[in-house]
Amino acid sequence: MTPNVPDPPPGHASDSAPPQAQEPIVRLQGLRKSFGSVHALRGLDMELPPGPVGLLGPNGAGKTTLIGLLLGLVEPTEGMAMVAGLQPTNRAARIEIRKRVGYMPESDCLLPGMTAVEIVSALARLTGLNRQDAITRAHEVLDYVELDEARYRALDGYSTGMKQRLKLAQALVHDPEFLLLDEPTNGLDPAGRRHMLSLVKDLGRNQKKNVLLCSHLLPDVEQTCDTVVVLVKGQAILQGSIAELTAAESRRLRVEVEDGASRLQTALEAAAYTTSLTEDGAVMVTLPQGVEDADALCGLAAAEGVNISSVDSVRSTLEEVFLKAVDESEQKAEAPIA
Amino acid sequence: MKATTHTEVYRRFDGELRQRPLRSVTLAWSGIRIGFKKKLPMLLLFIIPGIFTIVTGFMVQLKFEAESGALTNMAGMEPSAQTLAMGALLSSQLGQVESLIFQLLTNMQFFVVLIMGWYGSGLIAEDRKLRANLLYFARPVSRLTYITGKLLTVMFWGSAAVVAPVTIVCSVASLSSPEWSFLTERWDTILKLELYALLWVLFHGVLVLAISSLTDRRNRALGGVFILYFLTLAGSNAMAELMSGQGWRLLSIPNNFQRVFDSLFGQSSPGIGWNLEASLWVLGLLTLGSAAILSRQTRKLEVGA
Amino acid sequence: MTSIIQAENLGRWYGEVVGLGDLTVEIEPGITGLVGPNGAGKSTFMKLMVGELRPARGQLTVLGEVPFGNRELHRQLGFCPQQDALYEHQTGRQFVRDLLRLGGWSRREADPLAVRAMERVGLEEAMDRKVNGYSKGMRQRTRLAQAIAHGPKLVIADEPLTGLDPIARRQTLDLFGGLAQDGCSVIISSHVLHEVESLTETMVLIHRGRLLAQGSVREVRRLISHHPSRVDLVARDPRRLASALLPLEHVRSIKLGADPGSLTVETDDIAAFHSSFAGVAAAAGAGVSGLKSDDASLEAVFDYLVG
Numbered sequence: 001m002t003p004n005v006p007d008p009p010p011g012h013a014s015d016s017a018p019p020q021a022q023e024p025i026v027r028l029q030g031l032r033k034s035f036g037s038v039h040a041l042r043g044l045d046m047e048l049p050p051g052p053v054g055l056l057g058p059n060g061a062g063k064t065t066l067i068g069l070l071l072g073l074v075e076p077t078e079g080m081a082m083v084a085g086l087q088p089t090n091r092a093a094r095i096e097i098r099k100r101v102g103y104m105p106e107s108d109c110l111l112p113g114m115t116a117v118e119i120v121s122a123l124a125r126l127t128g129l130n131r132q133d134a135i136t137r138a139h140e141v142l143d144y145v146e147l148d149e150a151r152y153r154a155l156d157g158y159s160t161g162m163k164q165r166l167k168l169a170q171a172l173v174h175d176p177e178f179l180l181l182d183e184p185t186n187g188l189d190p191a192g193r194r195h196m197l198s199l200v201k202d203l204g205r206n207q208k209k210n211v212l213l214c215s216h217l218l219p220d221v222e223q224t225c226d227t228v229v230v231l232v233k234g235q236a237i238l239q240g241s242i243a244e245l246t247a248a249e250s251r252r253l254r255v256e257v258e259d260g261a262s263r264l265q266t267a268l269e270a271a272a273y274t275t276s277l278t279e280d281g282a283v284m285v286t287l288p289q290g291v292e293d294a295d296a297l298c299g300l301a302a303a304e305g306v307n308i309s310s311v312d313s314v315r316s317t318l319e320e321v322f323l324k325a326v327d328e329s330e331q332k333a334e335a336p337i338a
Numbered sequence: 339m340k341a342t343t344h345t346e347v348y349r350r351f352d353g354e355l356r357q358r359p360l361r362s363v364t365l366a367w368s369g370i371r372i373g374f375k376k377k378l379p380m381l382l383l384f385i386i387p388g389i390f391t392i393v394t395g396f397m398v399q400l401k402f403e404a405e406s407g408a409l410t411n412m413a414g415m416e417p418s419a420q421t422l423a424m425g426a427l428l429s430s431q432l433g434q435v436e437s438l439i440f441q442l443l444t445n446m447q448f449f450v451v452l453i454m455g456w457y458g459s460g461l462i463a464e465d466r467k468l469r470a471n472l473l474y475f476a477r478p479v480s481r482l483t484y485i486t487g488k489l490l491t492v493m494f495w496g497s498a499a500v501v502a503p504v505t506i507v508c509s510v511a512s513l514s515s516p517e518w519s520f521l522t523e524r525w526d527t528i529l530k531l532e533l534y535a536l537l538w539v540l541f542h543g544v545l546v547l548a549i550s551s552l553t554d555r556r557n558r559a560l561g562g563v564f565i566l567y568f569l570t571l572a573g574s575n576a577m578a579e580l581m582s583g584q585g586w587r588l589l590s591i592p593n594n595f596q597r598v599f600d601s602l603f604g605q606s607s608p609g610i611g612w613n614l615e616a617s618l619w620v621l622g623l624l625t626l627g628s629a630a631i632l633s634r635q636t637r638k639l640e641v642g643a
Numbered sequence: 644m645t646s647i648i649q650a651e652n653l654g655r656w657y658g659e660v661v662g663l664g665d666l667t668v669e670i671e672p673g674i675t676g677l678v679g680p681n682g683a684g685k686s687t688f689m690k691l692m693v694g695e696l697r698p699a700r701g702q703l704t705v706l707g708e709v710p711f712g713n714r715e716l717h718r719q720l721g722f723c724p725q726q727d728a729l730y731e732h733q734t735g736r737q738f739v740r741d742l743l744r745l746g747g748w749s750r751r752e753a754d755p756l757a758v759r760a761m762e763r764v765g766l767e768e769a770m771d772r773k774v775n776g777y778s779k780g781m782r783q784r785t786r787l788a789q790a791i792a793h794g795p796k797l798v799i800a801d802e803p804l805t806g807l808d809p810i811a812r813r814q815t816l817d818l819f820g821g822l823a824q825d826g827c828s829v830i831i832s833s834h835v836l837h838e839v840e841s842l843t844e845t846m847v848l849i850h851r852g853r854l855l856a857q858g859s860v861r862e863v864r865r866l867i868s869h870h871p872s873r874v875d876l877v878a879r880d881p882r883r884l885a886s887a888l889l890p891l892e893h894v895r896s897i898k899l900g901a902d903p904g905s906l907t908v909e910t911d912d913i914a915a916f917h918s919s920f921a922g923v924a925a926a927a928g929a930g931v932s933g934l935k936s937d938d939a940s941l942e943a944v945f946d947y948l949v950g
Contacts, residue, residue, distance in 0.1 A: 292930065
């Protein structure tokens with residue numbers, strides 16, 4: 001029985017056209033938000049491309065306020081903001097935004113005494129689903145996060161992993177186009193983290209949702225996100241694709257060997273490679289002109305009887321990029337105005 | 339291997355979102371359900387009000403039936419005298435039943451505060467402690483909806499403690515009075531009683547919620563409710579004695595409600611002789627104050643503080 | 644090197660729940676990572692080490708002495724627990740100072756120690772503010788401060804990096820590194836494997852209340868002989884490289900990856916692979932630019948052993 005898919009009626013949770021084809025899901029220009037004398041956001045310019053995006057930043061950088069803005073809970077003091085196609089400048093729009101955004105908070109949040117199904121379906125009804133849809137949908141998202149029989153039990157006995165999955169489920173229940181995940185791997189052991197990250201990756205890449213992942217764990221972000229935004233003191237000091245930011249210096253390689261590093265070095269230098277030794281005994285190699293790969297290097301190693309255990313392009317990690325960006329912004333802040 | 343099944347398992351939601359769902363009712367209902375989960379406190383809290391209600395109901399019923407002896411005496415009278423006598427009898431019966439119901443109301447007042455405090459003091463405090471507000475306000479829920487939902491929850495329990503008993507006893511009275519005379523003769527009293535009970539519930543609901551919104555700890559909120567209630571009650575009466583000024587009694591919430599009661603039902607209580615306006619002012623100001631606190635605290639919750 | 648911790652058949656349970664079943668392990672001075680899934684017994688082991696709990700069975704010595712009820716030993720230990728039990732109305736400095744006084748230091752001595760500890764964890768500006776205004780990360784660092792304030796010989800930290808932003812995280816990891824350089828041993832437990840890896844080579848893996856593995860990651864990996872090692876390769880012409888590698892005896896499987904130029908090889912004998920690779924790659928001329936044994940990461944080892 002092939003269903004005939006009609007045009008979706010208005011008031012839909014998910015738009016009829018995939019968001020990626022159009023506007024970025026969030027665009028902020030010159031955004032300022034102050035609470036009295038506290039300037040939480042100071043001229044924030046940000047555009048979130050489709051797919052999974054990481055939000056990084058030290059504590060106190062304005063993340064909570066930004067989340068409040070993205071959920072339509074606060075009104076901008078100044079500047080332009082566009083979230084999921086709406087501008088949060090009036091109350092009606094701000095409430096409407098929340099139909100299109102799903103939020104997974106960092107803190108515990110869950111009231112004991114209720115079961116997972118009860119909580120998720122109650123929250124679904126609050127969003128506007130009717131009773132039937134709410135229960136069906138609750139079960140669907142609980143299936144997705146793999147909360148099986150436990151869903152009928154009260155929350156009190158849940159492990160951290162189960163609570164995190166439940167929070168993700170409630171964020172998904174109304175099938176929003178935009179997901180805000182705040183430290184989703186908090187308190188999870190390695191297996192739980194892997195599971196959660198695979199869900200996040202699936203949502204961002206396969207299910208084509210716009211995901212904003214707020215995390216302090218940079219490898220998590222590196223693993224699941226394509227782009228990253230770094231928020232420091234209410235401004236986005238860095239935005240871009242992770243691949244570009246951590247771009248490999250293509251002519252430099254890091255070679256680890258089991259033995260005979262200095263022999264290899266000598267041989268390489270004789271062949272016009274520039275080399276140096278690192279603290280832990282690896283050889284840093286700069287390829288000479290005309291050489292594009294490590295084949296010849298391998299030949300030299302084999303000739304010297306050196307066993308190679310690793311060859312890798314030298315690239316910065318996201319952590320290095322982040323720390324460097326934060327450092328630079330602090331120096332800029334302290335530098336006198338020229 | 340599990341990762342690949344996610345793609346197959348996730349389903350989009352193609353249903354409609356209701357434009358104007360009754361969100362406060364949903365919130366209220368969730369809140370009420372949580373209250374139902376703990377049976378023991380429910381039993382302990384409602385047992386005495388329950389007993390009062392049943393006893394009053396019986397007494398009311400007896401009032402109407404016990405006078406049947408007097409009726410046979412009237413059988414020997416002349417018709418017109420009979421009518422007069424029966425009328426007088428009925429009148430006195432109705433009056434006595436009314437007193438019984440007033441008595442019930444007065445006895446219940448404390449329990450209502452207890453029950454509303456018990457069920458209501460955690461409503462916002464627990465949300466604050468667990469930061470459940472983050473989950474609620476991420477939904478298209480306005481502050482007003484949130485407050486209304488919570489208010490409905492606490493008023494449900496308060497109504498169960500006073501509006502329901504009053505309604506039950508009035509129904510018993512109506513049914514057992516000859517030809518529904520309680521209903522026909524005293525319908526205005528019944529209405530006033532329900533209104534009074536509702537006002538009591540509404541006022542205390544707003545008060546309890548306001549106190550709950552000021553703290554993260556439910557027990558503190560509960561303590562705050564009692565302290566406020568008793569302190570003003572005992573304190574104001576004590577000050578009135580000490581300072582020999584009746585004006586002090588205005589500070590007590592129960593006294594003010596008593597004044598409203600007196601004026602509704604044409605009675606007067608000792609020591610509560612001031613103008614009705616004064617009481618209405620005090621209660622009105624307290625309500626406004628509570629509402630203002632609620633509004634401000636909810637705003638903080640909304641922004642995720 | 645005499646070991647700082649010696650546990651033999653150590654057991655501790657809570658009613659029916661087993662905290663530790665039968666742990667036998669020796670930990671050397673330096674920085675050691677204590678790793679294991681939730682409920683494996685890490686926290687129990689730590690509490691036993693600092694003398695908060697008494698063993699139900701077996702033997703345990705810390706710095707050569709039995710820890711339970713040993714006041715002298717406590718002065719040489721610093722424990723940074725996972726639970727948050729700070730006094731909200733105190734300032735951070737007061738908290739650390741009071742704990743020092745509880746440990747036997749006089750008020751005169753305790754305050755400068757507290758101040759220095761708070762500076763070391765990066766809370767010099769916030770130390771005179773009340774704890775109830777601290778963020779999660781600041782509370783974590785305050786707990787750390789009280790653990791190091793008295794200059795202990797051994798610091799035991801249970802999940803000290805949770806809740807910290809990357810900057811604070813780096814500061815804390817540097818702090819641990821600094822402590823180790825000053826001669827203080829550190830035992831740190833964490834879920835976040837790559838962080839432990841960045842700090843130290845020495846791991847103790849605990850699972851189900853027992854010792855699962857111990858040593859450097861590479862050593863442990865080498866011991867897991869029955870799992871074929873996985874090697875990720877990047878080349879301009881992956882199929883050419885694949886056909887050059889296929890004849891090698893120890894190669895179990897070769898999979899072409901989704902990303903262009905990538906392939907993954909499974910081999911029974913990683914050492915043999917390493918020794919033959921250079922020659923094969925040079926001869927094949929497939930434009931090799933990457934070779935990585937992902938398996939030597941703690942995460943992979945953990946996975947094999949626990950998952």
